[in-house]
Amino acid sequence: MNSDELNVKIRARGQEFFKSISGEAPSIFNKGWWTGKVMDWAMRNEDFKVQLFRFVDVLPYLNTSESLTKHIQEYFGGEGQDIPSVLKWGAKSSGWGGGLAGKLMAKSIRSNIESMAKQFIIGENIKQAQKSLNKLRKDNFAFAVDILGEATVSEAEGEQYKQSYLELLDGLASSQGSWKALGAEGDKDWGYAPKINVSIKPSALYSQARPSDFAGSVAGICRRLKPVALKAKEIGAHLCIDMEQYKFKDITIEVYKRLRADADLKDFHELAIVLQSYLVDTDNDLEELLSWSREQGLPIAIRLVKGAYWDYETVIAKQSGWKVPVYVVKAETDAAFERQSRKILENSDICYYACGSHNIRSIAAVMETAIELNVPEQRYEFQVLYGMAEPVRKGLLNVAKRVRLYSPYGEILPGMAYLVRRLLENTANESFLRQSFAEGTDTDKLLEDPVITAKNEKAARPPQEKPQGKVPPFVNESFADFTLLEEREAFPAAIKEVRNEMGGVYPLIINNKEVITDDRLTTVNPADPDEVVGHVCQASRQEVDQALNGAREALPMWRDLSPEDRANYLFKAADIARKDIFKLSAWQVLEVGKQWNQAHADVGEAIDFMEYYAREMLRLGTPRRMGRAPGEVNHLFYQSKGIAAVISPWNFPLAISCGMTSAALVTGNCVLYKPAGVASVIGYGLAEIYRQAGIPDGVFHYIPGRGRIIGDYIVEHPDVSLIAFTGSMEVGLRIVNKASVVYPGQLQVKRVIAEMGGKNATIVDDDADLDEAVLEVLYSAYGFQGQKCSACSRVIVLENIYDKFITRLVEAAKSVKIGPAEDPQCYMGPVVDKSAQEKILEYVDVARQEGSILYSSEVPDKGFYVPLTIVDGITPEHRIAQEEIFGPVLAVMKARDFDQAVEWANSTQFALTGAVFSRSPSNLEKARKDFRVGNLYLNKGSTGALVERQPFGGFKMSGVGSKTGGPDYLVQFLDPRCVTENTMRRGFAPIEEDDDWVA
Incomplete structure (x- = not known):
């Protein structure tokens, strides 16, 4: 059957499905009820929707009537707040703060929202859950139970999460004997499926799970998940490992493979995993998982869902500078779901399929594809969420028979987080349920082939134009993305490379020439003080004088160089650092003890400083016209202060060093750079970056040295116009004090920029x-x-x-x-x-x-x-x-x-x-x-x-001075000048376009 013929059948089945549930609507959209009225308002008023969902999120923490009424007033009682009529009486009541009317309304709102949450939750404890499950089974629905709460902050909580699942399985085991099998005789639902079906979130089992520690995270999760899997095997249950945020995706897949191939679980064919169609990676992940299954000779089970963290994944990726891992067009996810469903069904001999969707088009596509491929009914089932899309689940039960409800249970506190996710899904503009049951979108459109829909949506988007011939706008350097194997492997490789280079002698760099001195400071690995990082030459006053002489000679050239040329040196330096980011990070790991992510962020910030300050200098480097009076032209512009001393700390050894030095350099100052002693080798790396970028002789000098020998000498020297310092308050105040004294030959009041710490x-x-x-x-x-x-x-x-x-x-x-x-x-x-x-x-x-x-x-x-x-x-x-x-x-x-x-x-x-x-x-x-x-x-x-x-x-x-990385910072390194030209000659002045006077 070709795709066009299959699509005709899918649309026909979809139309039949819609007809079978005509006139019905999910309870959440029923405007006859409080929830329906509030949801209707939320879908028509984005501001109210935001306030409502935030209030739902905080509600479980409001344990007193005063706290509850206070928050309701803050969220819904503000001036001009547009709220639905069901809230207006309480929110606007004059006795809101403590009056009877306000308290009654607050109690009513709490009750209604908790009822809304309970609509999606089968109970707050095992006893309530068992009662709800009994009812579901009487209605011929199977279930998959999930314990709410994936935010685990400690190992004690992870252990408790494991114990909760063991108790849940024991509780369900005691009940299953009283359950009649669904759709068949015997002990199995539909003749093949275990009556007990449980889902578990792997990250909640191990509080220390993180992508950078891939192996440790997999081991930590497996250690707690294996006993749960063994218990499920013992009682004849089905266990599904849920998929969560993208950062845990590869960890979760590896956990599944590790457990599925475990000697104690190889014969446990009821171990499943969830895959999410909205992830761009899922096609490859699915292909690899199916291939692994065949190679290992191990049957697997997959629940395929669209995905519940779309907003979160998109925001986190954009904040971090990463590629967005999800499809940005909703129809692309729907198309991926159909494509991946087909792939699973084509491999039904080794993979059991659970289709998790409320989308009638998606459901119809799975049904027709299974028929086309002659997939036996016992190789796939349908799953929907408890409390959502009741008409869909009823219609699905009539057609497919094999319907399972994903049924969370647990306390109301974690339940609210789950509720917010469900409300977001229901009320999103592109939600199938919203379009179907709240907005009444034409069924032909809802049943359109998502491949065509996605193509049309993408074609309708205006193309993004890139500015030609201009410096692109500033964008922060990306964070390390340890979900990527190549980035996880880059750190150990870089550390090994750095370790092979350690132990050498590091010279001063004065006038771009290496200077060796007999006085050396040895820096060591703080985790192992026996391991030497480097022997760093120390400057005396003699070397400081050499650097000052070079700076004086270079200053006129560097000061008068165009802002564009100086900025280009920083752009080159940023490129050099970017290409070597892992090795630069590794030096920090070994010299000052920064963790992988901390070290990478430090180097990324250094790159940001160079990129940002270069652009800022281009902005400040253009003379600015001042005033509007006729007959004169006034221009404000800047020049460098002269020679800058940069005294940097060890805690951000590259970032802060780079921030202060790059700001001084790009503004036309020559720089004497004194790094912190314990981070001197990292400081040498910065000097090398500037050298590779081609900074001219005399402009930048790397002069590590002992503070008691050269510290005051640099600060007090009459040729130093500016001191940029980051460090302790005591040293900072000493610098301010010393810099306030005018010494013989000094022509300028010294400027001090000092960041001195906090509490x-x-x-x-x-x-x-x-x-x-x-x-x-x-x-x-x-x-x-x-x-x-x-x-x-x-x-x-x-x-x-x-x-x-x-x-x-x-x-x-x-x-x-x-x-x-x-x-x-x-x-x-x-x-x-x-x-x-x-x-x-x-x-x-x-x-x-x-x-x-x-x-x-x-x-x-x-x-x-x-x-x-x-x-x-x-x-x-x-x-x-x-x-x-x-x-x-x-x-x-x-x-x-x-x-x-x-x-x-x-x-x-x-x-x-x-x-x-x-x-x-x-x-x-x-x-x-x-x-x-x-x-x-x-x-x-x-x-x-x-x-x-x-x-x-x-x-x-x-501290004293403007904020680093902000629009005012560079001005501190500059002296402003204003030039006024009288343009009148013999009473005649040129008339300019913006003149607002009349001759």
Whole structure:
């Protein structure tokens, strides 16, 4: 049968299906009910839809009537808020804050939304679930049970998730004897299918699962999933491994293959996996899985679905600079579903197929394709979601008989997250159910071949024009994508290459020439101090003078070079770094102990600085016409300040070094670059990048040296016009003080740009999403061992949620592995050197004296490790709440309310970064206004600022100067000039087009 003939049959079957359910509608679209009215409004009002879904998300956390009414007012009671009539009475009632009318309405809204959630959930416990399943089976529907809640923040929660499934299987096993087989005699539904069918989310079994640690993630998941699979085998159940976010896709497939081929499970043919048609990879994944099945001689089972995380995958990919992994045209997903369904059905001898869709076109296509291929009925079934598309499931039961309902059960808290996903699916513009049952789209259009639909939609889109002959707009460098095998393999290869090069002597670079000195500083691997990274030559005042002489000679040429030419040097340097990004990252792994993702992000930020500042110089390099008065022309333009001293830190050894040096260079200044001692080899790598980019002699000088010998000498030197510094407050203030003194021969007031650290707080409101807040606080506090100026060192938690938060935080902290940064299993590594280790350990003792240690981890014996430490009982007067520690010590503070939390957050001398986790619009607005820091993150961790997107820098004692990576930063490296020309001659002045005067 050719495709045209098959398509005719598919459309005919689809029309019959539509006729069989004519006049029916899913309950969620029934306007006679509260849910239907609200959903109808949501589909007609995007703003209300956003507010509704956010409110549904936070509802389980609103445990008091005051909290509930407050949030309803904030979400639905604002001025000009367009809401449906079923909400208007309560939301607008005069007694809303505490009156009887408001409380009654709030209770009604909670009840209705919880009822809506329960529509999609078979119960909150096994007893309720069994009751619902009994009813389903009486209606001739089979089931697949899924326990709600995939957000696991600790190994304790992962273990509990496993135990929940073992208990579920035991509970179902005790009931199956009373169930009559569906559609057949005997013990099997339809004569072949187990009565018990369970789905499980693999990532929820192992809290440390992440793509960079592929092998460890697979092993960790298998360790907990195998007992569940063995239990399913023991009781004769079917077990399906769900597919989740794209980042877990390859891990999930490997877990499935590992378990399917396990010696104890080879004879367990009821182990299935889910594939998602909206993923562009799925055609290849399916082909490889089927080939593997044949090669291994192991029958498999596949549930094919369209996919439930489309918005999430699209947003994450665009934020990270990755290729979007999903089809961007909905019809392409539908076409892929039909194509992949056919592939599975063609292999029905070794693959059992579960068709998961509510789309009548898709269902009809599977039915007709199976008939065409003579696939036995016992080799495929149909699955739909419990609580959705009731007419479709009823019509499907009449035609196909073999219908299974995917039936989640669990507590209302994780149930709300599931509900939001279901509501998004139902109300999306391209939702088949919305088009079919809410909008009444013509059935001919709904049954159109998706290949044709996709082709037409793509053809209708206007082509994207690329600007010709211009520098393309700035785009951040992509994050490392460890879902890609080549990127996972690139890191160990680069580390091996770097390790083979380590141990050499690194010279100064002055006037583009190598200078060897007898004084050497040895840098080591902080995870193994016996391993030498390099012996770095140290500059004395004599070498500083050589560099200054070269800079003075080169300055006139470099200063007067066009902005375009200087920018081109940065573009070249960025290209060099980009091509060598993994090796540059590997140096950071071994010299300062940065984890893979942290190191890659550091190099990516360095590239961003060069790309962004080059474009900014092109903008600033064009003289700007000022004023509108006739008879004169005024132009504002900039020139470099002169010679810049750049003194960089070790915690962002390439990014911050590159940011300060590239800003100075592109603005026409000559640079003396003094890197931090413990990161000097990384600094040498930056010097090499500039050398390869062709920066002229005398413009850039790499002069590592001991601060006590050359630090003050550089700062005080009369030829130095500008000092860019990042480091401790004590050193920064010393530089400011020294630079304020005018020395003989000095012709310019020195400019100091200093970023000096922080004591950053994260506020956790009592309505916060703890699944997010716990993991983000953990990452912000302990990513790169807490050695970021933006790291979270105080978490201020409202008392209503305090106990629950710290319990989960401590368990999450106990779950992470500590060890060498080169091992992707390790969440936390060593601190940078011995002195940092000793200082932080002193603060751990202070924490023990001032508060109560909730957790202090074990650490490896060798290396500069300090315990991951959590201390509570801290209030603002404690040293632990005031002093910058620069290490993995987190103070937990209990606040009575949000106002006190903001007050405490502001109670230090620093004002760098902060974060708030809250789902209260009014509290988020209060934080935006009153939480006074340079970078505030709402419902996001306090680290990870990106060039241009989040210009970085603070005030108070956190520093002086404009934000790095922002539109004002380069101006600090420039002196503005204005030239005015009188254009009048003998009373005559040229008339210009924008003159607004009358002669």
